[in-house]
Amino acid sequence: MKNQVFKILLVFLFVFGINFSAISQDYCLGDNFTLQATNYVSGTVQWQYSYNNSDWYDFPSANSLTYYFVPEESMFVRLKIIDPQCLSEYYTEKQYLYLIPQPTTANAGEDQLEIMASSITLSANQAEIGTGYWTIMSGNGGQISNPNIPNAVFSGTPGEIYTLRWRIYNACGISDDLIKISFSEGFTCGQNFVDNRDGQIYPTVEIGGKCWFAKNMNIGTMVNSSQDQTSTGNIQKYCYANNTEKCNVFGGLYQWNMAMQFSENEDSQGICPAGWHIPSDQDFKNLELALGMPSGEVNLMNTFRGYNQNVGQQMKQNGGSGFESLMGGARNGGGAFMYGQGTGSYEFAYYWTSNHCAEASECSGYNGNEMYAIRRCLQNGNAGSGRYDTFPKTYGFSVRCVKDN
Known part of the structure; x- marks a missing residue:
């Protein structure tokens, strides 16, 4: 904080109404100011201020040749002199006090x-x-x-x-x-992965030579299921039953475009952390083959495959593969939630792939229809793993991430 002193010389007098330019200088918000008048002859005085150089106001109790104050914003100042023996009312040269605010308080973010x-x-x-x-x-x-x-x-x-x-x-x-x-000195699959964007911790597991998250993605801000997720620059998610606690257990539910971050490229990073990507249909096929699915079944569409090998059962929580899927349900295109935990044999887990039907030749009735994308399905009481293209991208499904090569 500085102390600023201004000496107003009465030899430079201006009669009210004459146009002239104000002397100006930059100062800091919070500085103390002292206004002083010199070469005073006679009469009564009143210090005045104006914010617009047009409307002038009296400083309170400012009737001496010296006035101390701390202005809260930029202003003009002048001295008014009333002397019936000279002129009824006249003014000194005005001074503009431009006050520079203190800088924004710095915030470097979290460690x-x-x-x-x-x-x-x-x-x-x-x-x-x-x-x-x-x-x-x-x-x-x-x-x-x-x-x-x-x-x-x-x-x-x-x-x-x-x-x-x-x-x-x-x-x-x-x-x-x-x-x-x-x-970190290095990441080894099987360790927990910390997403530095929000601090979420994801266990990882290697299956078929690929490193997978063993927990559903849970990044973003919850929006109500009645609205679509939009490209606002922030990741958005649904939480089952519009309850944030459900996201903490089952992860978020994402429309395909949000999961892919509005890209249509296979293996896009999407909402995954840097160095990871949304699994492609082929990534899921490789996982299923590693869990014993016959090669003759892996390409079948709109059915559950790998029953006899318990491929889907292995992917569920405590199923032995380490994939650890929970029955997180879905949000349908109309905004309703369905097939979540507690719905008995209708409990499902759904996972988006990065392949959609505009480019996927293996989509069945929806090949060439960009409104649909390929998903994986796991069902309570069903030992297989479903591969389907029958729900549009506006549905909200769970998302897993797989590490880039």
């Missing part, structure tokens, strides 16, 4: 430790007032893609612990915040 990746997108706040930039305060081998943006990409060396500073500053102040980041 990110033991990230199972080699880079991370930073999540500092935007500098609404002032300029922001990142600095690596400690740690070797780190790089920031663009230090001047809050959402820069930071990459580093496994085993190092980095301290980064997000600073927002301007001529009137500095605000700092620190964040700690470290990268």
